[in-house]
Amino acid sequence: MSLATQRRSASLIIFSTGFVILWLCLASLPFLWTLWGSFKVQGDFFSKADWSYALTGVRTQIETGAAFTGDGYFGAWIEQEFWRATLNTAIVVIATVVISLTLGTLGGYALARSGYRYAFWLLMAALVFRAMPHITLVSGYLLPFFQWNLWGHLPTAIIVLVAINQPFTLWMLHSFFLNIPKDMDESAMVDGCTRFQAFRHVIIPVMWPGVITTGLFSFLLAYNDFAVTGMLLSQQNQTMVPKIASFLGTTQVEGNVMFAVAAVVSATAPLFALVMFFQRQIVSGLTAGAVKG
């Protein structure tokens, strides 16, 4: 594409850059608004009187004596111990991603290399599984989990998230493995490797880009999930999103809403680092992946 890029006409560059800038504004405005507002009091950020209060901080001035306040962050992190939820989220997310990818690579590889009809029907079944609304699933889990004393623990939530995410992971990794030439592992098997050895020594070294991309989506699912974590975790095991929901509560307590806003902004920071770190792999991963799926 480099040649094509060089020859782009000036008007096209202006048009396409303008379009990207417009999109960036649309995509990030609500977040930047939240970032700015997280340093205000609720009366400003959620002003019913005049939205410009959120910019000027009229009530923040009155209530705290300065135009900016860190009360939201202080409340969330120190008073309400948001770091506990962060820790739980880290455990849930890392475990979910690792297990999902392990199961998914094995399964996806098998599906990609099997020419039999049943592989196709398995893929179809996975799609039907994915069609099941999550709330119905979670409501069904409650009684057995309570009965067998599995409810409320982190491993339970992790395994449920893994299972719910399997269809997507399988599909994505399956199309990725289709793209790795068959000759590679088959020639290894001709050399006397078993199927698993071929997978281990030939496929694993070249599969990382695709796995990382799939991992990003598993990560986001586990990170943002509320349907599962909100219902299946006890209070001391709460992850970030249910914790944020508890700041809001059924009756929003003045001030606590800003804890939620500050917490959301804080929760985005690690994602920024993550995306910056992995963006090269994300791109090259999908490059090799789903394209020919």
Next chain:
Amino acid sequence: MCLKKVALAGAMALLSTSAYAGCGLSGGSVRILSNDFPALQAVAAGAEACAGGGVEVSKNQTTEHRDLQVAALTANPAEYTTAVVANSSIVPLLNEDLIRPLDDLVAKHGGDLQKHQLITIDGKIMAIAFMANAQHLFYRSDILEQAGVAAPTTYEDVLAAAEAIRAAGIMKHPFALNTKTGWNLGEEFINMYMGTGAPMFKAGTAEVAINNEHGVATLNMLKDLVAYSNPDFLTFDSNATQALWEAGELAMATMWGSRGGAILDDEGSSEAVTSTTVLSGAPTWGGGSTPASTLWWDGFTIAKNISDEDAEATFVAMLNGISTEMVQANNDAAVWLIKGYAPGAAAQGVSATASSGTEPYPMLPFMGPLHTALGNELSDFLQGKESAEQALADVEAAYTTSAKEKGFLN
């Protein structure tokens, strides 16, 4: 804000030192499931003060508590030893037979309880109430004065006052109630219908009886009222109406009494609003004498599927949670039903509503399906898309379908 939190924490610390470890119990496990707001946090903290000396106390305070409670208490042993409920959410626990009668425990430990705290069903004490709530009228005395109208006591007065305020050009949308589609809207219909004094069901059966002239009148009154509300009224929940009130955008509103404390304090609001806000009882309407509101209580129940030792420990710990000391430390956090409570300004509306003959929210097994049907089927009428008769017919049809599935009707 921080200061208040610190003060509260200090009070809790004092409280916990005043309770002795284990609260005189030799052992047992206390596991609390409740909703998540400050008054209940104070109660749970009081119960947690009993931890120690073989007594374990844990809690799960979550907004999802209603969706968890039936499954959690069905398990044997139950995940929680106590579920904090209201007069609507106790119904599924009663229907499924998941909570135990408390008569023995009350006789043994409940010396400090007042008679009206005991929720008795068919002669058996099933729950201990500790908080009350009701929707009632809030108004701004300065704006009513400016418009030259007296304080309203009926919804007809409210309409006249709203018209006067609008005509005087003070506010375009002077009135609001919690009319968000769903549970809130259903609640407004039930409250308003209560004002007619007519029953909601045919006596002794689960057949709904709102598809009549009382129902039509109720709907028309609601429609007349929301004509003075902001056109967004179908998204107004309690949080939205409170925010509107605190921003000074409303002259009159029907809101929950539990919001009184937050509305009267200066946080998020200005002196001009808080100093002129008056909390008054729920209005009557249509010449009726019953206020158009329902009374609610919050209380705790004890699970059936637990050992007697845990049940006793839970009962004692929860009594410590709703002790007089707790009430004195958190006097304005709620309208308490507990001995030692000194009703403040924030409780005036609820007291006035309770003392003027308001009916409690019906604790009927089939109230839930009706509430849901009302909440979902009425918005078309309020938006002017269908007639009142059609809306009521829809409610009846939706309710009947659900009630058949639940086995209340055949």
Next chain:
Amino acid sequence: MKHRSFFWFILPSLAAMLLFIALPIVSVFVQSLFVEHEQVLVVTENCGPFGCKQVTSVDVEATQAMVEKAPLGRFNGFGTYINRNHLAFAEVAAAWSSAQGLGDFAGKVMNLPFYKALLFTLAYTFIVTPLVILLGLAIALGVNALPKMLKGPTIFFSLLPMIVTPLIGSLILFWMIDAQGIIGASLQILFDDPDLSLKASPTLTWITLFVYGVWHSAPFSFIVFYAGLQTVPEDTMEAAMIDGATRWQRLRYVVVPYMTPLVTFIMLMQLMDNFRVFEPIVGFSASANATSLSWIIYNDLRGQDTQLFGSAATTSMLTIVGVCILLTPVLLRTWREFNRKAV
């Protein structure tokens, strides 16, 4: 691949799915065929803080005795599927025989909760899905043309709509589109209409939900397309240029064909996700004007005191059937491709 090794490779993944998805689907299907036992009602005296009253309640012992005999409840066959809150055969038939004209019939059918929800669900699916694909492709092309240094941050900011948890995202957006909020107030000025409210009118609510849907899902299709763009082989591109293809022709005949498998993948996922839309409806308090099938399930299971498991199970099964119908064309295509590739 041999059956045996295939089995061992797929086993862990399959076990997780069977245990946590397939088994529940079966139990949900069974549940949808049953209704609860007839409840035995008695009149008792109940007392509380507000006095005593004679009220109707359930005779727990009598009812529990029936439950013990048959824990699943009463068999109802497909009764729940065709009752008023679902497919409503009787009501639709009545509307057909009594309706004056097609418009009246449509009006009556749309008054039924299931069809009302189905209409919005389909509208949402068929409007949002293509827009997500187009917008994603456009952004990908735009970002691809940027200098290398700017790509990283641009990707991050482009992903934001997908990253910020919908729970808070919709709360903040809901406030921003309020008549007093920044977007709502700006729109009022823009259209010179002081009464404009995105929350009140059904049409505007629908448009708001569509816009939110596109905004929320565009990053997903963007990132997939962007990666796909990196694989367009340079020699093909150059050959096309030497042949004198214009920029548009190159896009149309080289880039787009390369993207087709990706479009299939995104379409599959998006059709499915959009068909199950419900979070924005709850977040934007839009249920007065827009409901979806998943919202009906949510309404049966959450946020009320009495949960209707049978009804929710029925709607879930109908959702699965709906998704299957929706995906059939895409699946037929995959089937043909699979057969072509099969050894």
